[in-house]
Amino acid sequence: MTDHAPLILLVEDEAMLRLAAAELLEDMGFRVETVGSAREAMAHVVAAGTGYSAVIIDVGLPDRSGAELAKDIRGRRADIPIVIASGYDESVLDGTLVGDPRVGFLGKPYGMKGLTQAFADLGIEVDRTLLS
Template identity: 35%
Template structure:
């Protein structure tokens, strides 16, 4: 019988590439998150209006079709200043740090990423990852 992963709450995954969203969703579910997926910034904000108070974290792709990821991150933080956010982008980590600075509630996840990179970013946000 497979080992049960501790439930960590809901993660909002904001990603417009279906394959990337599918893979990221699976990794997050394997790490114990219930995952809500939005493919646009508007969809993410709509979710925040309904259930944003209950989110454990968000993963935001910066390349969204309807608004810049930078704007979405700022709007998410204006709604929930304590929300841990993982920023996924094809930009390098140094470029992401220059955009967002250092913030203990944010983890930078350069794309393309793999399971180990996403797990490391979860640890940066304070989630305990077990091997």
């Protein structure tokens, strides 16, 4: 992996899931920054400017909902693709997010195939040679 690999911000409050998802993303060729709360995520988004290729947000965060965080990120960076991850179905998403072409949904538990599809739906390319 190089410093030129796309950078993903992973927002997941459960440490084991955060670690497993970060390793999976790194195996897919991404650089990953991880945080465990909405507050930390917004601080990273503000500090990174245009640095992130995508943000993956767990819907159930300790300090606010993932949907609210997604709306805040949208307000600051309308161009950044966001993937909302949840053990529930897409009905957990707010109507404004469902209609946004830069917001995708990923059901938990997820693996490389689910992440690849969620990214493809948002126009983020994954190096297919890593998926073999």
